[in-house]
Amino acid sequence: MTESIGARQAGVRRNREALLAAAAAVFVEQGVQAPIRDIAGRAGVGLGTVYRHFPSRAELVTAVYRHQIEECVALADALRQEPVAPGEALARWIDAFVEFLVTKHGLGVALQSEDPSLHTLHTLMLDELVPACAALIEAGVAAGDIDPEVTAYTLMRAVGNLCILGPGYERAHARDMVARLLAGCRPTR
Amino acid sequence: MTESIGARQAGVRRNREALLAAAAAVFVEQGVQAPIRDIAGRAGVGLGTVYRHFPSRAELVTAVYRHQIEECVALADALRQEPVAPGEALARWIDAFVEFLVTKHGLGVALQSEDPSLHTLHTLMLDELVPACAALIEAGVAAGDIDPEVTAYTLMRAVGNLCILGPGYERAHARDMVARLLAGCRPTR
Amino acid sequence: MTESIGARQAGVRRNREALLAAAAAVFVEQGVQAPIRDIAGRAGVGLGTVYRHFPSRAELVTAVYRHQIEECVALADALRQEPVAPGEALARWIDAFVEFLVTKHGLGVALQSEDPSLHTLHTLMLDELVPACAALIEAGVAAGDIDPEVTAYTLMRAVGNLCILGPGYERAHARDMVARLLAGCRPTR
Amino acid sequence: MTESIGARQAGVRRNREALLAAAAAVFVEQGVQAPIRDIAGRAGVGLGTVYRHFPSRAELVTAVYRHQIEECVALADALRQEPVAPGEALARWIDAFVEFLVTKHGLGVALQSEDPSLHTLHTLMLDELVPACAALIEAGVAAGDIDPEVTAYTLMRAVGNLCILGPGYERAHARDMVARLLAGCRPTR
């Protein structure tokens, strides 16, 4: 009996995971506005199951990206402990963030969307990612590597935008542009 | 007779202009994918009138932005004639481009959209804007103000992306980020 | 003054004729349900002009075919005077009718349509063509060439239907089928 | 569990059947081009349900008529086994075909329509009905009852056309005309 409950719970969790994977894949192919039905189909579950696990599209989007966002936060913490120059730390972190953004393409668009249904994602970024980035920037400023005018939120939005890809503007281009933006964030004297 | 025909033509033109204005406004509020009905309603005309003037959404979008695009092109030509340092000329031009983008916000999104219906707009940019920008960059490279690696298309896409605004990331922020990106486009030695 | 009135009237008539020609052509290409605009465009006149001359689609359709219908009537009269066997006369007349129907293709469909807007056409056929045909049949019956059961209206409807062409069922097939139908209308003894 | 699934499946099937019945009725009244909404309304279901069951109009049309088409095919097979004269067999089969056509009136029009959306129906007829008819004709030709010039496809198109009814041209008339057409298909000597 206990076992069957455990088995059921495992099934539930498996469904949730399958949905997250399917959603991530579909978001890459069609963007975050893809039909829910496509995600259900890809995950091999019914439509109702999607709604049960993620009552709103926003919750699904958020869940899909939360893990990576948390990884980014963790990386920021780690980099702050390491004995690297603060400017270098920030650069590496931004690199990781870019990697995250261009891999899950579609997120760039999502992050800047004013669509209220994606508000949660926005909040998540504000609450988690911005402070992490801010700490790195602060250190960079203190070390004279970064212009004190630069704010974490603005920089991240900018980086997010630069990672919106399209035909003729691919990963490498985004990476290059981000690098130049960062270069432009050094203090002007 | 001529007068009445003139009056009719004036009415037609007024409608067309009203539609362009309405479309521009609606695009700002809802993006370029806004329902055609909304645009018709805002312009105070029937649905059919929109289709008469702009048989496809792409034509409407293009018409809305064509004027400003042409202004940008003209400005680039003018700046090349002026006795300013090439780097300065590019900076001023990019400023004007940013102004254009942040004013008609929604265009940033439109420019990077892969939606085939917006292909025309993309083409317009490719055919008109990119060469104009390329000429300025070339001059900047020759003068040693700009890194030869920088290409016009990539830079414009990047600037376009940086001009996708949102709450907490307003015009001023976009302007600042673009300025820093441009700073990062100076030759590294 | 009188002249200019004459000139105007001539212009009006010319428009009417152009419209009939255009409508005939468009009906052949697209059927009798073709957009009025297409007909106006083909005739080189404005939309309003079509509506002035032919307030309803039915009137236009009727006008287009009236001439040919009258020709058919005249032919029937002529054939009755000629010294041919009545059966032969009917056959020849049906031949002409078929020719008319398959040339103006789309009419077959129009003739059998229950669309109330085409009611006039139906009436025209009933009033003009049916009596003409009936006279020929009557003579044929009298001569023992035609089964007395056969009625003009039914036969004409049948012939009309057999002349609805389509891919794989072309003029020649229609002609052949009509000939066989006619053969089947001989008296059974 | 099995029961409730069974109940659901039954409901689905009932819906499907209701749709087929509604479509058949609406086709009779308005023709196969009737608005999908009307069919949905008549069946008492939502619009989406029609699209779920029959993604395209063609599929709905085909489904409506498929059963009868298959019956016709089966009848042809049966008649070939029976000890009747081939000419008689063909006549009986054509009778059944006519019955089918005049009952589902609207199909006559559908069968001759060039509308690409009805292509499937056409194909169905070509693939199923024509061979069935051809076999009967062949036997008739061999027995000297049928003119070898007659082809199945042409004959069926002709019969189909003759079964397009209208006011003043009802079932009985169609039946009579078809009989005469068939009579005209005997060998001419």
Add this chain to the structure above:
DNA sequence: CATGAATGAGGGTTCATTCAT
């Protein structure tokens, strides 16, 4: 009389969301 711009009803189609099983 002729013109053609404007209108808006009408019909197709998609998809988010609910809910009975």
Add this chain to the structure above:
DNA sequence: TATGAATGAACCCTCATTCAT
């Protein structure tokens, strides 16, 4: 819990028809 059938709002687009000039 999971399923997926059903619903219907929302968009798209076409064209018949009117009417000011």
